[in-house]
Amino acid sequence: MDTLTAIQERRSIKKYDPAFEMPEADFERLFDLVLLSPTSFNIQNWRFVVVRDPEQKKKLCEAAWNQQQVVDSCFAVLLCGDLKAWEKDPQRYWRNVPDAAQEQLVPMIKNFYEGRGEQTQRDEVMRSCGIAAQTLMLAAKAMGYDTCPMIGFDAQRVAELIALPEDHVVGMMVVVGKSIADPYPRGGQLAKSEVVLTDRFPA
Incomplete structure (x- = not known):
């Protein structure tokens, strides 16, 4: 599937085939693509915790307020x-x-982040996670799989489940698998004229 079709056909899927297992070659290919996602200064600040163990998935499901797609997805x-x-x-x-490029770029990383505080560092992580999530979802769709991005979970409980280091944060979750039901029609796209602006917001 080409990229434009993947963008058009990607939907947030809630119902998955619990018996389906992604071939390991596809899993490796998927994450080879995800790791090409851009990050500021190429710092690759994302970390991907892939939850596959059935018992861990059950615990994660509980932390996600019992959303069944967490368990049924691959x-x-x-x-x-x-x-x-x-x-x-x-x-x-x-x-x-x-x-010469190293000598220019490497010092710039410290100069940019050191003086801007924790909020800038957190914002950068969230941007990176968001970009990587979209790469993950589009690559999965192009490979014939379905996904659902999720923020509906207890972040503290999830952090405990995955032994999240203190200097890390959880950005979001994406489940990946094979759909067994069509999604609802798209909820209602806003008019392009409302969301695409030229040069500035209107006065």
Whole structure:
């Protein structure tokens, strides 16, 4: 499936075939694509906790207020972020570029994040998770799978379940699997004229 078709056909699916298992080759391919998602300064601050174990999925389902898609999907992906990725051996993010580029870019990472505080670091993690989630959903759709992005869960309970490090946060969850029911019609798209503005908001 091409990218434009995947964008048009991707829907948030709630009902999955609990017996379906994604082939391991497809799983590896999917995450090879997800890891191409862009991040600021290439710091790759996302971390993907893939929940596949049936018992862990049940616990995650409970933390997600018993939303059945967490259990019935092939797996759930918790998109987390390392708030301090920018300061953890940052030269590795640019190890494949010429020395002159490394000497310019690596110091810029610290200069940008160090003085801007925790809110900027958190905002960056959430941006990165959002971009990666969209890559995940579109790649999955193009490969013939279905997804559902989710924020309906107890973040503290989820953090405990996955032993989230203190300098990390949970951004969102995406479940991946094979749909067994058509979604509802699209809820109601706003008019393009309302959401696409030229140059500035109207006075």
